[in-house]
Amino acid sequence: IHQALGEINISLKKYHSKVNTYYGKPIEVFKKLSEDYTIAGVFCNRDYEPQAIERDKEVYYFFREKNIPFKAYKDQVIFDKDQIIKKDGSPYTVYTPFAKKWREALTPEHYQSFELNFKNLFPQEYSDILTLKEIGFKKTDFNFSKPVLNASIIDNYDQFRDYPALQHTTQLGIALRFGTISIRKCVDFALKHNAVWLSELIWREFFMQILYHFPQVVHQSFKRQYDNIHWRNNEEDFKHWCEGTTGYPIIDAGMRELNQTGFMHNRVRMIVASFLCKHLLIDWRWGEAYFALKLNDYDLSANNGNWQWAAGSGCDAAPYFRVFNPTAQMEKFDKDLLYIKKWLPEWNTSAYLSPIVEHTFARERALSEYKKGLASAE
Known part of the structure; x- marks a missing residue:
C-alpha cells in the first residue's frame, strides 16, 4: 500500500x-x-x-x-453484499447457485473502464507521504512488482494452475487484496481469456458476502456442529507444521515457501490445510491465524473461507471424510519433485525427518473424531 x-x-x-x-x-x-x-x-x-x-x-x-x-x-467487488441474493432475500451459502446468478446479473457496465482525470484536483503544495518508519513499519527486501494481467499465464490457467513448480498462477493476490489492481479490470480480462480464472474471482466475492452476512465465522465454524469436534491441538505437532518439518515433503516445502517468501501456491495451501486439520487434528483456527501472520496476500474472507473449506466446517466445504493423501498429492502435482527440491535441500538425505504421523492411521483417527464430534451435536 x-x-x-x-x-x-x-x-x-x-x-x-x-x-x-x-x-x-x-x-x-x-x-x-x-x-x-x-x-x-x-x-x-x-x-x-x-x-x-x-x-x-x-x-x-x-x-x-x-x-x-x-x-x-462499492469498489472491491463487482456485486455488493446484497445484490446477489436468493428470491426470498437471504444470502447464498452454496457457491454454484451464487456463481450462476452472478454470471446472469453481469453486464458490460459492471466492468467498464473510465478515463482518469486529475486536472481538477484540489491544488496543494507537493510533499512526500509519511515514511514507513513514521507509521511504525520497517522496509523489507521483498519486491512488490507492479501487477500485470499476463495473458500467457491466464490463457492456460486452468491447465497448469495446480502444479506448484510451474508458478503458473496470476500472482495477483496482493494486488487484489490491497486494491492496486481493479477487480473490474480482472473480470474484463477473465471474460476474454479464461472462464476458470473468472470462477476463482467469483469465489472471492462469494467468501466476501459470506463474511458480511455471517461475521461469526471469524471465530466460529459456519456449520456450528463442527465446533463439537475434539481437536488434539498438540503444540509440538503444530510447531512441526509451522516450521515445515513434518516428514511429508509437499507439506514441508509449502510451509518453507510460506515462511521464506510470504506466499504459498494455492494447491499446496489446500494440502497443508487439510493435513493440519485432518492428519494432526489441530483446530483450523490455529492454521488460519498462522496464515494471517505470514501471507502477504492475506485476505480475511478468503483465508477464513478456504480454511473452513479444508476443515469441512465451511458453508460449501469439502466433506469431512475427504482427506488428502499428501504423498499422492505430491506424486500427482509435483511428480518430478522440482518444487520439493527447491524448498527442501535436505530432502532424500539422512537429515530429512521421518513422517510425524502415518497417513492411514491419521486418516482413520480423523474420521473417528469427526464422526464422534458431529454425532454429539445431533
Missing part, C-alpha cells in the same frame, strides 16, 4: 496536487481533520470485514452528529 500510494503521489505532482496521508486511529484522525477543515462530505469505498465495518460506523456516526454526509461505495 505504501509503495502504491507513493507512486500515486509522485504522479500527482505534475498536477500540482498530492496524496495526504495521516497516521493514527481513524476516528481520531477524522476528528482532527474536522477541526482543521470545513468538511462538506466524506466519501469512501466499502469494506466487508467486521472490524472495518465497526471502524466505518464510528466515523459515520461522528459525522452524522455534525450533519456531514458520509457516503460509502
